[in-house]
Amino acid sequence: MKRLSKNTITTIVVILVLLIVPQVLYSTGVITIYVLSILMEICFFSISALSLNLVFGIAGQFSLGQAAFVGVGAYVFGYIINQVPSWWMLFPALIAGGLASAALGYVVGLPTLRLKGDYLGIATLALDQIFVVVIQNIKAVGGARGFLLGIGSSFRQWWLFFGVAVISVWIMRNIVYSNWGRTMIAVREDDIAAEAVGIDTTKSKIWAFVIGSFFAGVAGGLSAIYSGFLQPNSFNFIQSFNYMVMVIMGGLGSLGGSLVGAFVYVAFLEGFRLLKDWAMYVPLLGSIAQDQYRIVFFALILIVIMLYAPKGIMGGKEFAILKGKELEKK
């Protein structure tokens, strides 16, 4: 048997620790369900941020419609699991959500990926708007009122969120370091040169879009389990921008960056709730409704990060456990 490399062992240890520790802490009452929920949220935001990173950071296709793909996944998952609310249906439903999203990605990508940069951004933004309006008018899924998943909170398990996130990240990592991923990177770097070295740039872009959509859909399924309730507006363009924020804040093109981005995004937004008691004494902030002041703080943090780390928190670097094979020397 091949001996495991040091890197592989580290990876397995890190994964096991992250899988077990939060669950143990929760079961023993050290952390509340609130903290565990935040961790779950980080898991599915990580998947959706990484899926957008694949499209934008790796393949260079500026997409502002990621929330639509997350939404399709969430709704397809929700609809299926409501028909058959049982454990054995869980994974098929998650994958079905992903596949539905991927199919939409293909259909939408075929015409729109001819567009570049801002134009593609506008087209995908429009896709998201269309998605929201369409869902608002489908009675079977509750229209604008949204609908309740009949599964209660039984599926809200840490191992499920973390497990799906690990598998998704692992698959996307392998795609990025495969030949496919390399062609996507070449297209991002210079599509004319990519075409000139024999890469089918159209195919490469569409694959990036389809794979990105698939994982966005899977993340959508998890988000449906998480909230237990689906509403079209939670998948509007603001959410697309949030994913964009996570990806850029973490570091465009860096896999670890998207995970850090999702973590920082959720951690700061939730963490600022703790400041609630004194926020009301700050001039202006005190008059901002409810806990909306969090958004103000977060925006400030974002500006600071972008000023001091313009390439994102990871700055194009990568965690050792997410790295590809070292270059072979000539």
Added chain:
Amino acid sequence: MLELDSLFVRYGGITAVRGISVKIDDGDLAAIIGANGAGKSSTLNAIVGMVPVAEGKVFFDGQDVTRTPTHVKVRKGMVLVPEGRRIFPNLTVYENLQMAGYAVKDWKSELDFVFTLFPILNERFKQSAGTLSGGEQQMLAIARGIVAKPKVLLLDEPSLGLSPVLVQQIMGAIKQINQRGTTVLLVEQNAFAALRIASKAFVMELGEITLQGEPSQIAVNEHVRAAYLGA
């Protein structure tokens, strides 16, 4: 080997290439020279399929490849080194070459030749391509063309923005690539440099080929001398 049969290229209402017919034989080092806007780059881009051919035909190895997509042509052995280098700036030199080997089997077999031709690339192996100097980037662009194992290598203005010494070095390398058995079609504004290495030359003006023949004869042609050689 490569044959253009009354090729037209149009951009909207503008006709950039007006029915040119060119025949390049196996082993040729053909040069198309001409001023800015003569249609040289359009011709090259039309051959590889980066811009659509409006009228006429492109034959490669006896096959009609007029409508064949660029990436398929690369696999058939027709490789373009595009104008302005267009290396992948955030990838290393090695990764750039690796990308170029995407379409071929056993791409590493050409690396030895590449490194004898441009030893500097071996030194810069792990450096990101965007940090190379202009000359080094052009070398990398040509190296990328070699790694793809072309039967015919098309070069668009490889001397663009390079110092005279570097132009000489690049032209010398192109000559060596040709001597190794690769057919070359070179498009150049630097007529003097191109005519020195070419085995066949075409002069292009306003989308038409106005003169063709032996480079030595073209170099002494009064009109060409006045227009391009500054004499």
